[in-house]
Amino acid sequence: xxxxxxxxxDYLWKERLLLPAALAIGILFDxxxxxxxxxxxxxFTGAGVFWLCYLALFYxxxxxxxxxxxxxxxxxxxxxxxxxxxxxxxxNAEYGxxxxxxxxxxxxxxxxxxxxxxxxxxxxGMAAAWFSGWFVKPFSGLPAMxxxxxxxxxxxxxxxxxxxxxxxxxxxxLLFILLPLLGGADQVFGHYLSKIAESWDLQPxxxxxxxxxxxxxxxxxxxxxxxxxKKTAVQPVxxxxxxxxxxxxxxxxxxxYLLFCGVQFxxxxxxAGLPEGITYAExxxxxxxxxxxxxxxxxxxxxxxxxxxAKDRAVSILLAALLGLTGVMLFSGFARLRxxxxxxxxxxxxxxxxxxxxxxxxxxxxxxxxMLRKGLPAILLCGLLLLAWYVALGYANxxxxxxWYNQAxx
Numbered sequence: 001x002x003x004x005x006x007x008x009x010d011y012l013w014k015e016r017l018l019l020p021a022a023l024a025i026g027i028l029f030d031x032x033x034x035x036x037x038x039x040x041x042x043x044f045t046g047a048g049v050f051w052l053c054y055l056a057l058f059y060x061x062x063x064x065x066x067x068x069x070x071x072x073x074x075x076x077x078x079x080x081x082x083x084x085x086x087x088x089x090x091x092n093a094e095y096g097x098x099x100x101x102x103x104x105x106x107x108x109x110x111x112x113x114x115x116x117x118x119x120x121x122x123x124x125g126m127a128a129a130w131f132s133g134w135f136v137k138p139f140s141g142l143p144a145m146x147x148x149x150x151x152x153x154x155x156x157x158x159x160x161x162x163x164x165x166x167x168x169x170x171x172x173x174l175l176f177i178l179l180p181l182l183g184g185a186d187q188v189f190g191h192y193l194s195k196i197a198e199s200w201d202l203q204p205x206x207x208x209x210x211x212x213x214x215x216x217x218x219x220x221x222x223x224x225x226x227x228x229x230k231k232t233a234v235q236p237v238x239x240x241x242x243x244x245x246x247x248x249x250x251x252x253x254x255x256x257y258l259l260f261c262g263v264q265f266x267x268x269x270x271x272a273g274l275p276e277g278i279t280y281a282e283x284x285x286x287x288x289x290x291x292x293x294x295x296x297x298x299x300x301x302x303x304x305x306x307x308x309x310a311k312d313r314a315v316s317i318l319l320a321a322l323l324g325l326t327g328v329m330l331f332s333g334f335a336r337l338r339x340x341x342x343x344x345x346x347x348x349x350x351x352x353x354x355x356x357x358x359x360x361x362x363x364x365x366x367x368x369x370x371m372l373r374k375g376l377p378a379i380l381l382c383g384l385l386l387l388a389w390y391v392a393l394g395y396a397n398x399x400x401x402x403x404w405y406n407q408a409x410x
Contacts, residue, residue: 014061015148015228018220021057022145026216028053030208034215044096048086051103055080058111062227065114071384075110078387079103085394092399094348099394106387108133115226123379133222141221141229246309250318253301257325261332291333292353295360298326302367303379320371327364333357346405351398359389 032050036043055076059066066072082103086096112129302322309315334357341350363382370378 012228015144015224016151018061018223019145019148021061022220022223023212023216025054025057025219026212026214029215029219030212034211035208042097042100044086044100047100047103048083051107052080052083054107055083058114058223061223062114065116065227069114071380072110072113074384075106075113075387078391079106079110081391082106082394085391089394089397089399092394092397095394095398102390109383111222111226115229126379137225137229138218138222141224142217144224144228145217145220241305241309243310243312243315246305246315247318250301250305250315250322253298254318254321254325257298257322257329261325261328291329291336292357292360295326295330295333298322298329299360299363299367302326306367306370316371320368323364323367323371327361330357330360330364342409345409346402348398348402351402352393355389355393359386362389 028050032046036046082099112133370376
């Protein structure tokens with residue numbers, strides 16, 4: 001192999017030990033996730049087993065970094081609970097499919113936080129590291145994998161038995177790939193090969209072996225980057241929004257929301273008659289999603305101006321007003337949802353909507369505390385709360401809760 005690709009240096013024993021560990025992870029990925037996806041169904045239980053194995057391997061390799069970090073233990077614990085959820089409530093397909101996507105996203109955040117290539121209060125750096133974990137780290141460590149493999153094959157002072165084991169470990173994957181290919185290249189050879197292994201389906205074996213090797217390479221590169229790769233911390237943004245611009249933007253938004261909240265108090269809270277042609281069921285259904293979306297955007301606006309705006313008394317008052325008006329709008333969204341549930345009953349979508357409203361209410365409280373305490377890591381707290389809130393939703397057995405609630409209101 002090209003000398004420019006394989007880095008010539010002494011490799012640590014952990015870098016070498018990561019080779020068989022990554023191969024095992026690659027095989028598990030093929031067997032527990034890909035093979036079942038290929039069969040046409042989402043492997044909830046298989047994914048749970050796979051990510052638990054990944055977590056065990058991750059903590060075995062990076063124990064010294066992780067053992068005293070309470071935040072990372074909390075994230076890993078929540079991820080493990082989501083994996084175990086797959087064994088308890090397999091009937092809830094909606095939450096199960098969502099969890100199938102959430103767990104790897106959470107574990108990616110856990111991994112990049114372990115690597116430490118960001119500043120705890122730098123949201124942009126954290127986001128950049130998260131995306132890098134998906135699109136850069138699985139590839140940038142491949143030269144290190146080639147180097148570690150080469151260092152194993154080079155011999156050195158190892159005993160003969162160890163060298164035989166290394167040779168066998170390299171030979172077996174090659175045999176799994178080459179034998180089926182040779183069986184397809186020559187019918188006679190394939191005939192005798194099929195007699196030896198009549199129960200084997202050789203064509204899928206080739207595909208799954210290749211996939212397992214590719215997955216092992218990507219996992220090695222990713223895990224190597226977490227522990228041994230170079231730090232690529234993103235510098236935090238230091239630009240400041242002018243206080244006059246902040247006053248204009250926040251003042252206009254606050255005025256718009258004041259008008260909106262006035263309508264809410266008139267028609268939703270005070271019970272005034274709706275305009276002709278609009279029923280309360282339509283009023284609740286049509287406005288709920290938009291109201292919650294606006295609240296989420298408001299919190300984003302609040303975070304941006306709190307972080308980057310030049311501070312003065314007027315800006316602080318407008319930020320507090322924005323937060324208070326967002327609370328009123330959120331309560332409006334909850335009232336709309338309650339009207340709709342009372343009229344048409346509880347469903348999975350309505351349950352998760354109510355869950356999200358309660359989460360946003362907790363975020364508003366965190367934002368209010370952040371205005372009083374500048375050192376509070378609000379983004380980190382919101383993220384940890386979201387994870388815990390999601391785990392709690394799953395263990396509340398959403399399908400069972402929906403059925404119980406609909407029975408109770410009859």
